[in-house]
Amino acid sequence: MSNKYFHRRNTYINQVKKQLSDSPGLLKRVLRDLNEIFDSAEEHGESLETVIYRLGDPKEFCAGIRAGAEGEKSVESKTSQKSHRITIGLGVITAALIISAKIFKAFQHDDYIGGADAMTQIKVFPFMPFTISAGLFVAGLFFLVATVSFYILKQKKR
Amino acid sequence: MVLLCLIAQHETYGYEIISQLNTTGGKIFGNAKEGTIYPILYRLEAAGYIQSRLASSTLNGGSKKYYNLTESGHLMLQELLVFWNDFVGCVNNFVASTKKNEV
Numbered sequence: 001m002s003n004k005y006f007h008r009r010n011t012y013i014n015q016v017k018k019q020l021s022d023s024p025g026l027l028k029r030v031l032r033d034l035n036e037i038f039d040s041a042e043e044h045g046e047s048l049e050t051v052i053y054r055l056g057d058p059k060e061f062c063a064g065i066r067a068g069a070e071g072e073k074s075v076e077s078k079t080s081q082k083s084h085r086i087t088i089g090l091g092v093i094t095a096a097l098i099i100s101a102k103i104f105k106a107f108q109h110d111d112y113i114g115g116a117d118a119m120t121q122i123k124v125f126p127f128m129p130f131t132i133s134a135g136l137f138v139a140g141l142f143f144l145v146a147t148v149s150f151y152i153l154k155q156k157k158r
Numbered sequence: 159m160v161l162l163c164l165i166a167q168h169e170t171y172g173y174e175i176i177s178q179l180n181t182t183g184g185k186i187f188g189n190a191k192e193g194t195i196y197p198i199l200y201r202l203e204a205a206g207y208i209q210s211r212l213a214s215s216t217l218n219g220g221s222k223k224y225y226n227l228t229e230s231g232h233l234m235l236q237e238l239l240v241f242w243n244d245f246v247g248c249v250n251n252f253v254a255s256t257k258k259n260e261v
Contacts, residue, residue: 039220040173054191061193068197
């Protein structure tokens with residue numbers, strides 16, 4: 001490719017750089033994509049004039065990209081709000097279960113009828129193989145693991 | 159929906175998407191431009207409907223960003239296709255009844 005080709009290509013890229021200089025993250029992505037656009041066009045035998053014509057004025061091109069980025073932020077914000085609500089919901093359930101387990105434990109009666117040192121002490125076997133407080137505590141732990149796992153997964157996705 | 163349809167067919171990259179849009183739908187949609195298509199791709203990716211991977215290009219030494227549909231992208235496309243069929247069916251009914259009255 002001639003020097004003139006690269007000069008025109010670089011001129012366009014520099015104008016885009018100038019337009020998006022206040023958004024470094026967006027600029028980095030756009031520059032990568034812009035280089036791919038020029039390279040792919042060249043690969044398919046398309047002239048630089050045709051690509052630049054299709055891209056349009058750098059100001060208009062950047063305005064379109066900015067508008068898209070705004071929409072992207074709104075999509076990300078909605079997704080993030082939903083994730084926050086789910087995490088908070090799971091956290092509240094976890095706290096409620098663990099607190100309930102503690103309350104049940106505090107009010108739980110002994111399984112014995114009669115005094116602890118009495119001769120007629122009778123042990124009552126519960127209907128379930130575990131106490132309600134233990135069940136609530138285990139459920140609380142399960143939700144705690146679910147909350148932490150969900151939070152870590154969401155952080156990794158970002 | 160058109161972009162999701164194109165990406166659902168096979169893993170593809172920006173230039174190919176624009177070329178396909180112009181070849182197949184240029185007469186109806188007008189010529190697709192990078193300044194319009196790339197922001198949509200960014201939004202679809204942010205929404206989790208498509209994902210991308212970078213691969214080096216042997217022809218020009220640069221890299222290409224290949225897009226493909228995620229699971230939620232496939233689900234969204236199915237929903238959109240159902241809606242589109244209902245939409246077309248509804249409009250066709252209006253057109254058919256208008257044709258009867260016109261004849």
